[in-house]
Amino acid sequence: MRLRHYWFIVCLSNAWIVFEAGHSEKDTNDSSPVECEEGSFMLNTCEERCECKKGKLTSCYRVRKDFTKMTIEDRKRYINTYKLASVHPVVKKDYEKLIALHNTGGNQAKVPEAFLPFHRWFLVEMENVLRRIDCRVTLPYWDWSKNTHHWWRGTGDEDLWNPADHGLGGDGNYTDDNCVEDGAFSKDKWLLLDVSGGGCLRRNFTKDNLLYDIDHVKKTLSLPLEEFEQFEETVRVDYHLLPHNAIGGTMMNPLIAANAPELLLHHSFMDKLWYQWQNKGDEYKNVYFPSVPFKLYGSKYYGREWIDSSNLPGQVKVLYEE
Ligand SMILES: *[C@@H]1O[C@H](CO)[C@@H](O)[C@H](O)[C@H]1NC(C)=O
Ligand SMILES: *[C@@H]1O[C@H](CO)[C@@H](O)[C@H](O)[C@H]1NC(C)=O
Ligand SMILES: *[C@@H]1O[C@H](CO)[C@@H](O)[C@H](O)[C@H]1NC(C)=O
Ligand SMILES: [Cu+2]
Numbered sequence: 001m002r003l004r005h006y007w008f009i010v011c012l013s014n015a016w017i018v019f020e021a022g023h024s025e026k027d028t029n030d031s032s033p034v035e036c037e038e039g040s041f042m043l044n045t046c047e048e049r050c051e052c053k054k055g056k057l058t059s060c061y062r063v064r065k066d067f068t069k070m071t072i073e074d075r076k077r078y079i080n081t082y083k084l085a086s087v088h089p090v091v092k093k094d095y096e097k098l099i100a101l102h103n104t105g106g107n108q109a110k111v112p113e114a115f116l117p118f119h120r121w122f123l124v125e126m127e128n129v130l131r132r133i134d135c136r137v138t139l140p141y142w143d144w145s146k147n148t149h150h151w152w153r154g155t156g157d158e159d160l161w162n163p164a165d166h167g168l169g170g171d172g173n174y175t176d177d178n179c180v181e182d183g184a185f186s187k188d189k190w191l192l193l194d195v196s197g198g199g200c201l202r203r204n205f206t207k208d209n210l211l212y213d214i215d216h217v218k219k220t221l222s223l224p225l226e227e228f229e230q231f232e233e234t235v236r237v238d239y240h241l242l243p244h245n246a247i248g249g250t251m252m253n254p255l256i257a258a259n260a261p262e263l264l265l266h267h268s269f270m271d272k273l274w275y276q277w278q279n280k281g282d283e284y285k286n287v288y289f290p291s292v293p294f295k296l297y298g299s300k301y302y303g304r305e306w307i308d309s310s311n312l313p314g315q316v317k318v319l320y321e322e
Contacts, residue, residue: 046135049319061310061317062127064272067140067265068158075166079184081130081137082261086193091129098125100195102258105297110254112229113292115236116274117303119267121296124316126264141268141320144243145217148210151246154183160265168261172203178249185261196256202249210242221276228287235273240266272320275309 036042036052044050050057067075085095102109102122109118123139130137142160144151154161154170161170162183169183179187179200187200217239223231243266244251250260257263278285289303296303301313309318 046131047138048317059317061319062138063319063321064138064268065140065321067142067160068146070140072157072166075140077134078130078137078140079165079168079261081134082264083184083190084133085129086190088133091132095126095129096193096195098122098129099193099258101298103196103255106254106257108297110236112232112236113289113294114296114303115240116232116271117289117301117306118296118299120271120274120306120309120312121299121301123264123268123271124312124314124318128314128316138318139264139268141272142262142265143269143272144210144266145212145214148213151210151243152205152207160262168265169201170203171205172201172249174204178202178204180249192250192256192259196250196259201260203251204248206246206248208246210246212239212242217273221273221280225281225283225287228284231277232288235270239273240270275318275320278307278309 034042034052034055034057036055036057038052038054040052042050042052042057044057044060046060047063048060049063050060052058065074067078070078085091088095105118109115109122127137127139130139147153152161152171153159154163154167156162157166160168163169165184167183169180169185171180172178173181177200180203181187184190185201190201192198192201220231220234220239244257247260247262251257251262251266286307289307292303295301296306305313312318
């Protein structure tokens with residue numbers, strides 16, 4: 001029943017968006033007057049969540065969602081947009097640049113001084129690329145802690161690894177060098193970039209329970225301020241590496257992992273954990289990174305510029321939906 005209720009709401013808001021888009025001028029921007037109730041929240045034409053102030057949509061947030069709770073249509077849109085990025089004449093170069101940068105910078109980005117802010121920056125850059133193709137797209141997250149026992153399952157509509165065009169496909173074929181041969185990223189439909197050595201996307205699932213479940217994550221998030229270093233290390237080392245290794249194949253090779261479509265969903269979840277920790281209070285938000293004196297790898301930014309998800313460079317605002 002709860003599920004049904006949820007879908008109903010989603011359908012309603014989608015219907016509203018279609019209606020709204022249909023009645024807007026093509027070049028309408030979000031500062032044009034709209035009919036909305038002061039202080040209420042509305043989606044703009046890019047499906048950002050905005051607040052209505054004096055008849056204007058302001059403070060618009062990109063909403064990142066749990067992949068397994070998104071509508072089938074939204075999941076297809078994300079996957080199609082992601083696949084387009086690697087062939088799209090306008091964004092292809094920027095997409096490749098980011099993958100290449102992560103391939104070479106992965107190691108530097110794995111240190112405590114950089115891991116969280118570097119990946120927050122990287123995710124926004126990737127999201128920006130996808131949004132130039134379709135501005136309604138945001139990066140979904142994959143909360144594997146909710147499904148540690150059957151994390152590899154792909155048979156349900158809600159499963160990340162579903163072989164239909166609303167999933168990422170499943171395990172690689174052991175007798176074919178671990179190439180993925182089903183779903184949207186099967187080797188006959190999609191290949192890695194040349195900067196990642198080309199060829200098929202590979203996976204070699206280790207079908208063991210993941211060690212860190214919802215309760216473990218809860219405990220980590222409840223660590224006190226003084227234990228930020230413990231929090232950071234748990235996310236960067238334990239939570240981050242486990243799915244990389246359990247998925248295997250492309251995800252397990254740091255020199256090309258950024259080219260695996262699941263990397264963004266996994267790192268989006270890592271970013272969400274930091275976001276949740278930061279939302280415990282201003283001191284949690286600002287701990288540690290303001291004192292780091294060097295720039296993020298391959299970026300013009302310092303880590304401290306990527307601390308506040310509601311005020312990121314480029315006027316980007318991000319929120320994570322449960
Ligand atoms: C957005 O709309 C407002 C009001 O119609 C207009 O004044 C403004 O110039 C527009 N901005 C852009 C970037 O088109
Ligand atoms: C796995 O690869 C082998 C060798 O290429 C092929 O014969 C077989 O059909 C593949 N299995 C699946 C399930 O696609
Ligand atoms: C897949 O991973 C297992 C360990 O989980 C390993 O024994 C096996 O050799 C790997 N297969 C390939 C083809 O890499
Ligand atoms: Cu990673």
